[in-house]
Amino acid sequence: MDRELKREIIVDNYQNPFHKGLVNDSSYVKANTNNESCIDNIDIELKIEDGIIKDANFDGEACAISTSATSIFLRKIIGKSLSEVETLIINYENLIDEKEYDQDLLEDLMAYDTIYLQPNRKKCALLPVETIKKILSKIKDDDNGDKGIK
């Protein structure tokens, strides 16, 4: 992906973010992440039914990198199963950390393939996955709670 195209994807998702604005309905599970090293602050809410992401929204104040990454991520995960989302997260984290990843799975998220060149911005790019991981672990805790394992 050339730099011009990457920039276009990032700026477009920053200026016209996907599903920005929360529903705040009890059918959604929500989590917040405050980037400790800077000032980004986002909330993400997911509606999950039968192990499938039915809807995803976010809100908050964050930089171009975090906002655009969140926008792209949410657009990609709607309709996916929880295990597909987990695989996507692992591949995306590997991309940011310069490890091996599946390019075909990441598609637009490839726009962040050189973010490692600005180490202080890696956290910005990882903000959506941090938040989604919190939601996934909340769901797992709840499931375990239902089964009496907790």
Place this chain on the structure above:
Amino acid sequence: MHRESFPILKKDIIYFDNGATTLKPFEVVEAMEDYYYNYGANIHRGDYDISLKASNKYEEVRDKVKHFINADSSREIVFTSGDTLSLNMIVFGFMEDYLNEGDEVLLTKSEHASLVLPFMELAKKKKIVLKYVPLTSEHELTLENLEATITEKTKVIAVAHITNVLGDVRDIKKITELAHQKNILVLVDGAQSVPHLKTDVKDLDVDFLTFSAHKMLGPTGVGVLYAKEKYLEAMRPILFGGGMNQYFEEDGTVEYKSIPTLFEAGTPPIAEVIGLGRAIDFLEEIGMDNIYKYEKELKEYLVKKLENNKKVILYNKKSESGILAFNLEGVFSQDTAIYLDHYNICVRAGNHCAKILKDELNIRNTCRISLYFYNTKEEIDKLVEVLEKSDELYKIII
């Protein structure tokens, strides 16, 4: 002014984050180095020459601070680790005893976390009431609003002399006049004011004043707590250890030293205090009035230039200090700061530790330019030029 004393300025850097910390002149670091290399002993301990020299140098700075803020006596000057500790010591060592359930403390929404949070914690402990004096549409504190918020329960007014996001300068003298008529104590956070304008505690008649060395050319790790002697005498230490006690016995009998040593438990930041002393000399050589006048002139120049840029939103054009909060239309403050960094221009992005100010501004984050006497109009011109071509912002940062 005096740019030659700041080695970092030779590196083609434009430093506009003086509200966070200032640059350090060669002379300050040299004074600290002299202590470490030539008489680096502990103070108030040894009977040998270099320990006595270190003790004398340390205590000389107490006198310097006394003169610098025109306190009545050096006994009123306590060295701390910084403004935050100074404020915590006042709140938990004095206010905790002084205030009773239902008493009111007046603050504003533009105060820094270091002033608000200790009082919030105390409010939980003691059931005192924190009230926020309404600010004007320009986010400033007026005497009218202050007076209207005072009730019979009001015991303390705690405000910054200059606020750290909007840079408005409060009329402390009028505030203390009003407060003292009603037996209200005034605690002033001087972190953003003492480095920039002449502060005379007698003229202002403040009861407590706190500030940090690192925001006034000095090193990190040292600050000052000033209190009128009668209040300092009534204050309890919150840190205990060596250096602050006369004697103690196995059965729990203990006698502490007198003020101000009572509040300086453990080995203090000796080199840092000596550095602060040199920083005060440096500031006094220039003259605090000259510094204030020059910064105001720079701020006016900056505002005038930035007003021509339609994409720039200014939040505090009128405040009379060297602080300017702004945003670029449609751009997140941190992205603007990263863009400016590309041109070696250092500004701060964020909420600047005044998290409740968002209620006033309806905006959470801003970029902040905070000036000092070594900044120049040429540096401002460069900033203005870079912000003019901000259409290229995303090309630079992504």
